[in-house]
Amino acid sequence: MTRRVELASAVATIKAKRNGGIPRVGQLKLTDKTLYLNVKIKGNAGIVNLVDVNTRREVGITNIDGNKLNAGRDYILDSMRVLVGATGSDDLKNESWVSPWSITGQNSLPKAFLGAEFRINQDRNQLVDMPITDLCQDGFVSSFRSLSTSPLIRSNMEFEMEIEYPKGVSVPVDQEYNIRIEVRAHQAQV
Template sequence: MNNRKTQLLSAVATLKAKDQGGVPHVGRVALTDKTLYLNVNVKGQGGTIALIDVNTKREVGVTNLDGNRLNAGRDYIIDGVRVLKGTTASANVRSEKYSQTVVLDEALQNAEIRIKQNGNILLDMPMSDISNPSSTNEVFRNISTSPLIQSNMEFEFEIEYPKGVSVPAGADLNIRFEFRAHQAKI
């Protein structure tokens, strides 16, 4: 089992550094281990696609994000990310079975994901960096910079496919993003 004390210390350091941004005292902040997740059907996608927006609704089994703005007083510090691929080609992301041991399609392997907020890029990496089909362990790609998604501010989560390349449109293809995080509640 992966020891997360390093990530917790990083999260605390991030909160201390946020003092100018509105967290009055770290002693008043409650940290909770959390995994943010989002299931999406990427059938036929190409170009740059926003994966979350103001219309995204929290639904158990699909996503635990509600829109593209976090609730007041609840910031998230990300310390790990992974992507899982659906194994059944279901048209419904709710009933899909997701696995990390399945290789992503070429369009997905070569795509990039980004999380942005307030004009800053918080996370920017190729999908191949967060996929580990050769491991049967629950492997998250550690994020050393501990990006902070702040509450009460819109954020963007997007995927950009290589120019002229798209996911095949012939069959449904679902993927699941999981972000290991610390929720900081004031």
């Protein structure tokens, strides 16, 4: 299936769901899903891969299991956001996740992280490529940033989630920084 056909299918799927019908299109069963990944960014620099073959699903840390989706389960990405840990806890499962703006009234994330770029890649295609600041909306309610292209992560194919920091810049090592990346999606299951 070509990328154009995949995108047309994704758009048709979303339109059908928005029209208030049962979330099915043909043989596809749709489920709302929020993918999440909690990570420590203390001392990060360069390109940091967030998901790889060793990533394991653990409630409270991530609901992503490896870097391939199960057969017959594709994800149509809808929106994203970045949250920050309010406590800097060593245990990511016990962290309180809040808008980066709610701690100090201004964005509390380190400048190196705010200058970085976030990407989701699959099959040598960039599905998402945007500055971290796009994912850290202003205000105390951390709203999701819509993804207008409805990128599709296909099953049985490796995908990557990565952060690229500016050259020569790193997140300070003298303070704990925990972040949570959330991606709202429609799981399309055959």
